[in-house]
Amino acid sequence: MSRLIGSTVLRGAVGATGLLVVLEAAGRTGLIDTTFLPLVSTVLARAAELAVDGEFLAHAFASAEAWFWALALTIAVAVPAGLLLGVARPAEVAARPLIEFLRPIPSVALIPLAIMLFQNQLHMRMSVAVYAATWPVLINTIYGVRDVDPLAKETLRSFGFGPGSVVLRVVLPSAAPFIATGVRLAASVAIILVVTAEVVAGGINGIGIFINQAGSGNRVDLMIAATAWVGLFGIAVNALLVAAEKRVFRWHHKRLAGVS
């Protein structure tokens, strides 16, 4: 199993490196104009410099802060809402048309509205990110809750536990793996929306602001280097959450493995 993962990671690394090598060669042989697309080696060097650049780190920190609070707020809102809608069928039926209407609205389209509603830069970015990140958490929570085995609930009820205890001790733990998957998806969505809001709406600081400034200074190398850091951050967050899920919900994965 671990050997398989090892070889998958290795192949992925070979593929990515191969592409970078080709791009580097294309730049050096003059096939690609380096003022249009800088050399891979140049971008990598800039990226390394940015990692220790205080000004860049301040921008990155501002984005990370907005992302973190957006995700925290999303969880605080969407998990209880999903629990409620999952447990109370009439509430879900009543809320469904509203959800189906709101969900497909692209968050990016809401940025102008968010700019008007929120004077505070952090709040504006968070609002857009929360809007987009809510759906995967909400939907996964609703379906996770609805999927809870009725016999598992009946068992606790038969011992005289009330509905509140059943939700807390059976429904929530049963649905937790599904909720966690929703949170992982939301984490990626929130990164995209925070950076998008920064690029579109501007502001004092944030990775998106840094990218905009680099663009107006015609520094494509810095733009790509900063973008690469955003991508790496996304990969790292995802990998971390996947690892956490595997660890915390070992029972869930073992059980699935046992069934199949």
Added chain:
Amino acid sequence: MLELVDLTHRYGTYHAIDRINLTVKQGEVVCVVGPSGCGKSTLLRSIAGLIKPTGGRVLLDGRPVESTPDNLAVVFQDYSRSLYPWLSALANVSLPLRRRGLDRKARDEAAMAALTEVGLGTAAAKFPWEMSGGMQQRVSIARALAYRPKLLLMDEPFGSVDAQTREELEDLVLRVCAHHGMTILLITHDVDESVYVGDRVVVLSKAPGTVTGDLTVDLPGPRDQIRTRELDAFVKLRADVGRMVRGMTNNNHHEVEHR
């Protein structure tokens, strides 16, 4: 201690059980046996307060069962669904004890004692998915025992384990419940098991289920898988119950023969 008066339940137009009257005395082991679809599970859920019967009454210690009573525990057939996979065996057993107002230490001690009683003292830290089916059902039984219910309801508790485990678990339940003076209502479709385990066997008809027979099992205790099952009285009772389950008349049971 348990009294059912004209207990009736319909799911929409489906008539599951019809005017069931049954009295279970303190310390009795009563087996309810019937053909599949005779409303056995409906009966059990009504007694446990999990569903509200559409007619009749359930009295537990003289008081009507309104919601789920707290002096009762249920062991379900499907242990893999009724145990919580995110909890260890110990935590599964100790969870219901929160209802008993015990602190954590007392809960864990009581849970450990119950697990030891069913022979799982060394497996307390294991998770259900790390255990065999028989072990998992032992955990379910330990969970019910630790709760110290006055009435233990069992819904086909040995229906999903292999034959040998089944015999072990039958003896385990009889031994442990006799030790604690528990009253048991065990629902099964297995005629043989009902006679072996029960002090009394109650036979239900096909849906809508109603009581068609009530036999006292007058076999010497403690029961023994080999010796009890070879007794003439056991064989005769088994045939009687079998006939009743199939809805055959029971007036020539003295001519029962066995090969």
